[in-house]
Amino acid sequence: MSMFTQKMKMLTAVVMENDRDSVVRALLRKGVMEFVHIDALPADKMSRLSSHSSSVPRAALTDARVRIETLMREAGISLPDIESVDIDQLPPLDMEGYRRFLDRLSGSLQTIRAEQKELNEKLLSYSEIQRYAAEGKNEYLDLRTGTITHGSAKDLLSRLQLIDGIYLFDSEPYISLTFRRDSQRVSDLMDKFGWAESPDPETQKNALPEALGKAKDLSREIQQKLAELSEDAKSKILESRDKLIPMWTNVRVHELCEHVESCFSYTKNTTLFSGWVPAEYADDISRIIYEVTKGVSIVEWTDADSLPRDEVPVAMKSPKILRPFQRMVDNYNTPEYGSINPTPFTAVAYMLMFMLMFADVGQGLVLLLVGLIGSSVYRKHPEMKDGLLSRYLCTLLIYLGPASMVGGLLFGSLFGLQIPALWFPFDAVVEGEPVPGLINSVYDILAITIFFGIGVIYLGLFLNWINLFRKKRYIELVFDKNGIVGGVLYAAGIWFAYGFVRSGYRVFPSAPWFMPLVAFCLVLILVKEPLEFIIRKHRGQDAGTISHLILSTVMEFLVEVLEIFSGLLSNTLSFMRVAGLGIAHASLMMAFYQLAALPGNAIAFVIIALLGNVLVIVLEGMSAGIQSLRLNYYEFFTKYFTGHGIAFEPVGLRSRIVSD
Amino acid sequence: MSRVSDYAYINARLRARIGIMRSSDIIENMIKAPTLVEAVAKLDGTRHQHIADVYRSTGDLEAAELSLIEEQVASYREIVPFLPPESSFFMTVLLEKLEMENLKTAIRLWYSASIMHHSISDRAKYVCRTLIVHPIDYDRIMNASAFGEVETAVAGTPYKDILSAFTFESLSKSGLFPLEIALDHMWFSHLMEAIRKLPAADRHLAENIYNVDIDLKNILILVRYGYYYHLEGSMLSEVIIPAGYIGTEAARRGVLRSDDPITSLKDIVHRRYPAITEEIDNIRRTADDFTTMEENARQIMLIENYLAAWRLKAYQRLLLGKPFSIGVVLSYFFLERQEDSMIQAVLSAKSYSWSEGKIREALGL
Secondary structure, three states, rough: OEEEEEOEEEEEEEHHHHHHHHHHHHHHHHEEEEEEEEHHOOHHOOOEEOOOOOOOOOOHHHHHHHHHHHHHHHOOOOOOOOHHOOOOOOOOOOOHHHHHHHHHHHHHHHHHHHHHHHHHHHHHHHHHHHHHHHOOOHEEEEEEEEOOOOOOOOHHHHHHHOOEEEOOOOOEEEEEEHHHOOOOHHHHHHOOOOOOOOHHHHHHHHHHHHHHHHHHHHHHHHHHHHHHHHHHHHHHHHHHHHHHHHHHHHHHHHHHHHHHHHOEEEEEOEEEEEEEEEEHHHHHHHHHHHHOOOOOOEEEEEHHHHHHHHHHOOOOOOOHHHHHHHHHHHHHOOOOOOOOOHHHHHHHHHHHHHHHHHHHHHHHHHHHHHHHHHHHHHOOOOOOOOOOOOOHHHHHHHHHHHHHHHHHHHOOOOOEEEEEOOOOOHHHHOOOOOOOOOOOOHHHHHHHHHHHHHHHHHHHHHHHHHHHHOOOHHOOOOOEEEEEEEEHHHHHHHHHHHHHOOOOOOOOOOOOOOOHHHHHHHHHHHHHHHHHHHHHHHOOOOOOOHHHHHHHHHHHHHHHHHHHHHHHHHHHHHHHHHHHHHHHHHHHHHHHHHHHOOOOHHHHHHHHHHHHHHHHHHHHHHHHHHHHHHHHHHHHHHHHHOOOEEOOOEOOOOOOOOOO | OOOHHHHHHHHHHHHHHHHHHHHHHHHHHHOOOOHHHHHHHHHOOOOOHHHHHHHHHHOOOHHHHHHHHHHHHHHHHHHHHHOHHHHHHHHHHHHHHHHHHHHHHHHHHHHHHHOOOOOOOOHHHHOOOOOOOOOHHHHHHHHHOOHHHHHOOOOOOOOHHHOOOOOOHHHHHHHHHHHHHHHHHHHHHHHHHHHHHHHHHHHHHHHHHHHHHHHHHHHHHHHHHHOOOOOHHHHHHHHHOHHHHHHHHHHHEEEEEEOOOOHHHHHHHHOOOOHHHHHHHHHOOOOOOOHHHHHHHHHHHHHHHHHHHHHHHHHHHHHHHHOOOOOHHHHHHHHHHHHHHHHHHHHHHHHHHOOHHHHHHHHHO
């Protein structure tokens, strides 16, 4: 793991046109390079180059890939691991052949859907008939029982079947159950065959149940057939799996090659390309290009330090174990190139905050189990869509569960019940029970979190100083609100507030060094702008006018001072929420146990206690997670994380989506 | 309760959904899909997942579309309880529109079966029977042999009085047009009443939106029935909705009782919507020859597109306006309806194997 963002190098290479495809594929396999459009070169050089022209447009490749993916998803076929494929052995791209194949496959699915539709229409009719009968709306039905005097029953049946209804024509008397709205059409047909209604009342009486029984059987049969056809549609795609997967792989590789090559420029015989690579892979990339081109290539590296910092893409290398926290950082923003990698600090701060807010061995264990089970389910079913408990949340719970358990051991809490505490009994303190040791009231708990907050803020300031030092921004390092002067003022403020609290909120502390120190710091803040003005003048840069300097000095001073005094104070007090949530957690559990004891019944006790635990785990767990994130983003990151970077996006076989 | 507490929850909830809806590529992906099966697959993982599920299990596009209507009803029902009483009454009236259209479909089927003697069983299966606002016995309507039964099917609902004004004979003679217009008028009067009951800020927003909606309807009535189908002046006065800018202005000037109401109405429209003057002028008062009919249809489509764009802008303005108002709710349902009808249109087009270009042209994309 690197403490800072990864060192980057920019590659510029020239290879022979013949070697282009092999180089692209080799670089895709390595997957560590972010290609840069060569048109970023100066115009005089660009005029001698031509841009990439492709045989198959990339949009066509993307459309084909999306189409294959759609059909694969329809049958639950997962996308293959493209890295295990030898991309040099792929067959030629036959887009027309692929299109024909996909059209055929889609057409066969459409045929199945058409069959389903026909069946479904019948099913809807039978259902409507059954519903009318069940709801006693027999007046909407037209039941006929009888025989024909001429013609064939088979002919009549075949014509009647064009009208929705149930027909029992296996033996006489025949039964027809249709809708009354179709009775005219039914009568017209029956008249042609000389239909004679059965005079037997018993036959008439039994006809309806018999027809409804038939409707029920037919409905069941159709439902089964519909389900079978649904499966058939899937099977049709699954049968083509062996064609779809290589097809997808081929199209995907070509799509990636097209993306990469769209960044290239060409002379008559050579290809010129450029891109960013983490410095640690520079030698590998050089070797790959030389090997593939058998040495007939020019490879040139430019160190990122010689380029403007804001143009360099930022890659962070964090261990796999810290990946969930890396995502938190990514969600916030990309750090500036060359600055500290915030991930490990975020991981520690986040888990500590969560631990303090949600300290319980039992509930932590539940979180851990939920995380483990959820992750395992997602692993077993990779095609499964993220539910409310997403993949990410499950992974995060695997970390938060143990953090909560450690908190539970420190503060002696198991499902809200008191157990021996390694540090102090949190629940007992909240309940106001006499507790030996230093921590014996909620004020002490609040004080702990304030100290914790001061620690986090100072860590943020310290990281900022390192960043500024590395960036050689010495003026900011000394004079900025998040620089050394801000840190000193913050320390003075802490000393002042601590003294006031220690006196029982009666007397402000005094010391001979205090006021001169504060005044000196304020002067430093005031001189920041004029100092920058002088330096800019000295360097011959545009420094603005004197009047502008006066105005900006005053404004800047006022804003900075206000931010230092009110900002740092509110940042510190914000950490009281950690205590607040911890206290709320303990209080809620107490309340639930008191509620559970009220009925005086063991079963009721278990049920209420169980429900209380579930509610607290869900609500408090969520709340603690959100508040930890908030404290990281607003109280911690704002001290050192500028977020001015551009994320490094290497292109490789594993790249999920490539877009221009 | 304050307006913030009235609308805070629903505003946050609907804005999140609007965000998802606006960033979604469903329509574009569906249009690009080469076949119906693939177009339906694009609904996977979206709020329309159940349409894809229904289609996969039945292959029946109409059944899938029916589930879309049921989804719209469910969507209204889900939001209404979170609104203050006046707004929830207003939303119920909007839901009534959906019910009225469903009722019209059922009556059209009855008309087709009883008066035109056509078989309706194929279509009757796909009429939504879910309770929308009022208890209507749709089965009874579609199975009625006499018009009296249709009236009984809507007993206890506001539609009863409207239907009572018609008879089997009058409908046989004049068709369903007068009945449908009467239903429209009833709904618009309900709408106006509901708008009047809204708090001032919401009332202002709703009036701005629905006055334009009513104007659109009146313009289409004017060009379709006044010009195209030669509806007489006296009949036109019964058809024009007496609300919105056009309806109110026409009543104020008394143009519907004048000798040439069409010219006067045209004048009112020109003053308010000058951008469509040319299209309205291009509509010719004859529908006998095919070329004229085609040209008129094209002009009407241009007017509809213009008015649709006007409406879209009005709803977008609502989204940018005050967050704690009925505006966000109206915008949400407008966008939802727009997406739903686009999905319906694309699915239908795909089932007829229309090309991507033709679909885009038809949808005005």
